[in-house]
Amino acid sequence: MTSAPELATGRxxxxxxxxxDGDAVVALFADPAMSRYFAADFSDPGQARALVTDRVAAALPPGYGHWxxxxxxALIGVASLRRSSTLPGHVAEIGYSVATKHAGHGxxxxxxxxxxxxxxxxxxxPAVFALVHEDNAASLAVVAHTGFLDVGVRQAFGATHRVLVALPSRRGRLHHVELWVPELSRAERSWGWLLGGLGWREFRRWSAGxxxxxGDTYLGVEQSxxxxxxxxxxxxPGLNHLALHTGCRADVDRLARGGSGWRPLFADRYPRAGGPEHYAAYLENExxxxxxxxxxxxx
Ligand SMILES: CC(C)(COP(=O)(O)OP(=O)(O)OC[C@H]1O[C@@H](n2cnc3c(N)ncnc32)[C@H](O)[C@@H]1OP(=O)(O)O)[C@@H](O)C(=O)NCCC(=O)NCCS
Structure with missing residues (x-):
């Protein structure tokens, strides 16, 4: 069952x-050209109805779905976000079809x-994939318009397909954090140790910071x-704490003991101080x- 939410766009x-939706989907795929790049011929009403039945019954992760x-x-197309059956790792894969008579309007x-x-x-x-037949020019235009990167080829359903991936855009994401500190060398030692251990690298240095x-996020300390x-x-009121992704549990364990001015907080409840489902360490610096x-x- 799909738990996909309703999504609204301008049009x-x-x-x-x-x-x-069976009848509407039969009409959508009535033009055989709609199935030219698919493994099945959905201009066959039985196949189109089976598509609806399968999609409505599909077990999908929360928020994935068939729309x-x-x-x-009026129903002019179908679209989906599902776990890929053709790409390794069951990655998230998008699919879409728009009726021939509505094509070319974006x-x-x-x-x-x-x-x-x-x-x-x-x-x-972190990524959404698309698999597009190498001759499907209209679909290749759609993925190009929507920011997908072409990352290779894959044989699927007896034909060569482009593999494309869409990564999150930077819009609205954290650009940087600036912390004002009482003593720069002490802050540099503790933040340099912690962030360095998580793969951050020195970015800029100025007289006060x-x-x-x-990636595209930076954190600065400044003795202003x-x-x-x-x-x-x-x-x-103000900043209570910064939370950072730390990878696997062994990485958290490695940093949880502290060092370079950081001491553990809530150590008696480590690693579940944040709740039974949450594996985390809490540190406080000088x-x-x-x-x-x-x-x-x-x-
Ligand atoms: C692929 C498909 C979904 C595109 O739907 P659409 O609503 O027409 O797509 P859009 O209007 O948003 O964009 C289509 C783009 O392809 C371009 N295009 C269409 N046919 C083309 C062709 N034969 N050669 C080159 N470009 C073509 C259009 O000009 C448009 O680009 P533009 O905006 O720069 O002008 C639709 O053609 C379809 O359902 N095809 C059958 C099913 C299918 O192949 N689904 C995709 C599976 S990966």
Missing amino acids: LRLRPLAAA AVEHSG FATEAVTAILDHAHGALGL VSWRL PAATGPDHERTR DGFEVELVATDTS
Whole structure:
């Protein structure tokens, strides 16, 4: 059963596909050209109805789904976010079809954009894949318009397909954090140790500060002459703690003992101080800053 939410775009409504959509999906695929690049011929009404039955019954992870794509109240296409049956690792894969008579108006591009926003934003998926027959020019245009990267080829259903991946955009993500500290060399020692242990590397250095970068996010510490107090108090309004992805549990264990000015917090409840489902370490440094190191991988 799909738990896909309804998605709205400027012109389209994407709502969960339903058993009652059988006739509309038969009409959608009536043109044999619609199935030219598929393994099955959905212009056969029986195959189109089976597609609906299979999709409505499919067991999918939360938030994945099969959608009916509606324009002005009529079903003009279908789209999906599912676990791939053809790519290794059962990665998230997108699929989409728009009726021939509605083609070329940007509807597929609009639907794919909405599903990617949902997948990267609400679901937090790190990547969404698409598998497109190498001769399917319209579909290759859709993935190009929606920011997919072409990462290779794969033989599937007896034909050569492009493998494409869409990564989350940077829009709205954390750009940088700046912490004002009472003493720069002490802050550099403790933050350099912690962030360095998680793969951050020195980024910039100036007379009053230093920063480290990981990917496109950086964190800086600065002993600013404009600071109005000597210490950081994490229980006052303002920053309570920074939480960082730490990879596997062994990585959390390695850092949990602290070092270079960091001491463990809540050690008697390690590693479950954040709750039974949460594997994390909590550290506090000499300046009163707290970090939470969270095992993101379940291993
Ligand atoms: C692929 C498909 C979903 C595109 O739907 P759509 O609503 O027409 O897509 P859009 O209008 O958003 O974009 C289509 C783009 O392809 C271009 N295009 C269409 N036919 C083309 C062709 N034969 N050669 C080159 N480009 C083509 C269009 O010009 C448009 O690009 P533009 O916006 O730069 O002009 C639709 O053709 C379809 O359902 N095909 C059958 C099913 C299918 O193949 N699904 C994809 C499986 S991976």
